[in-house]
Amino acid sequence: MTGSTELSGRFITPIAFGTILQPLNSSMIAVALVGIRADFHAGAAVSWLVSALYLATAVAAPAMGRIADVLGPRRTSLGGLALVALASAAAPFAPDVGTLVVYRILIGIGTAAQYPCGVAMVRRAADEQDARPNNALAALAVCSQVTAALGPTLGGLLVGGLDWPGVFWVNVPLAVVGAAVILRWGPADPPSRGGGRLRALAEIDPVGMLFFAVAITAVMFWLLSLAEQPTWWWLAVAVPAVALTAWWGLRARTPFLDMRLLGKRALSFTYVRTIVTYTAFYCVFYGLPQWLEEARHLDPTSAGLVVLPVAAIGALSTLIATRLQRRHGFRAALVVGTLALCAGGLLLTLPHSTSPVLVLLGVAAMLGLPNGFNNMGNQGAMYAAAPAERMGAASGLYRTSQYVGANLAAAVLTLVLGARADDAGLHHMGLAVAGIAAVLLVASVLGLVRDRLAQR
Structure with missing residues (x-):
């Protein structure tokens, strides 16, 4: 990250655009489940519409990243977008929930390609142009993570106007526009290696x-x-x-999974740190709305508005973290992010079911602050540790680490919240988040000190 210039916005836009599909699809479905359950007379099976996409993405992200390393990220990204468009166009005509789950899996595979392909294109362009990737990585961080919080709002509008098929049909124009801008402005893939594409396919x-x-x-x-x-x-x-x-x-x-690559301490430690970080993030992402509805007795729309500062401040802190990381490196961003996460977790021990909404908005804003710093710091650590020729697979594993953290968060929430979220459960969740953040903070400070001593 030592170049003298930043990558141009015209280059970044087509790369970042496709990465909004996965977080939107992971969260939009939440408001469509009731309608799907009613139409298909289904019960608990509809929950697989949520789990299937997470599972498919966790498996497919490093696989699509590896394909991008071999066949080219631009080509792989376009293939993923085509899969999303076709599966989304067919999903509303599914005869049963099982078939709809299959379409969700296909959508998960297609959306999983976008982030690792995006990072691989950024790495190639930054190396060729001797440019800093910071602004491009920041755009990917915002589009691939912060937009998840906007999914329920967009999904509510789509379900209100088009019923549950709307959350699938919206993918079609998004995928078409994404493919168009990549074809128009996206960076070309490197030329095929000797032996052509058939030989390249054998290397996957x-x-x-x-x-x-x-x-x-x-x-x-x-x-x-x-x-x-x-x-x-x-x-x-x-x-x-x-x-x-x-x-x-x-x-x-x-x-496909080079164990010598994982033998790099810096890279493997980044994946572990990402799992732990996202365990805390998803505890907040899923746990706070549950408490707002069950203990504070807010309706889903109001609860969504209360947690909206998590996304808004997360986007803002990503921009601030980009500047900090540019000057002081990714470890400085991680120190600030984990410190803010610890403070946010402790703040969660204060609210009660009678707390004013303004207080809850303030807590949500504080909880959004660490997201940008931690996301940029972990992403920057992965980018610095992974070799350029394996950037697609390495960034795919980074995404998988996030989803492992999401599933760990579900287990943590079961322990601290129980069957129904109350004030005590919220406070226990806050202590759990603060404890996780404290461990991450110690590791980040030690890493920063070690780097400073090594530079002397």
Whole structure:
């Protein structure tokens, strides 16, 4: 990140645009579940419309990133957008919930391609132009994470006007526009290596990809089960699958998951830190609205408006974090972010069901502050540690780390909130978030001190 100039806005816009699809699709569906359940006379099965997209994205993000490393990120991104458009156009005509879940999986695969492809395109352009990637990474951070908070609002408008199919149909014009701007302004892929695309396809390592898919799926199912009754046999599947993935990653000539890459302490530690950070983030993202509805007795729309500062301040803090990171590096952003997260967690121990809405808005604003700093810091750490030729796969694993954190958050919320969120549950959640942040803060400060000593 030592270039003298920033990447141009015309270059960044087409790359960042596609990354809004995954967070929007992960959160828009929440307001459509009631209508889908009624239309298909379904029960708890509709919850798979939420879980299926997270699972598909967690598995597909590093896979699509690896494909982008081999076939080119522009080409892979366009393929993902085409898959999103086709699956979204067909989903409203699904005959049953099972088929609708399949379409959600396809949408998850297509949207999973956008972030790793975006980071890979940024890395290639920044290296070629000797430019700083900070503004491009900030745009990706805002579009790929902060927009999740806007999903329920947009989804409510779409369901109100078009019923539940609206949350699928909206993807079609978004995907078409995304493809158009990438075709018009997106950076060209590097030329094919010797042997052409068929030889390149052989380098994707389908065996390693299969082992990884089984491993991460089993891990995610086990984590999901922790929220109710732990299903230990999923862990019995996950452990040997992880071992096979590691073994193959050391044995294959061009492995999908290069264990030597994960052997880099800086990169593997970044993934662990990201999992822990997003465990705290999703505790707030899911837990605070639940308390607002069940203890503060706000309707869903009002609860959504109260937590809106989390997204708004998160976008603003991303811009501030970009400046800080440009001058002092990603560790400085992580120190500020984890300190703010610790303060936000402690603030959650103060509100009660009778607290004024203005107080709750202030708490939500404080909870939005760490998001930009932590996202930029972890993203910057991953960018600095991963080699350029593996940037797609590395950034895909970064996304997977976020979703592992989301599932861990579900387990944490079950422990601290219980079946129904009350004031005590909120305060326990705040202490859990503050405790997680305190551990991250110590690690970030030690890393910053170590880097400063190394520079002397």
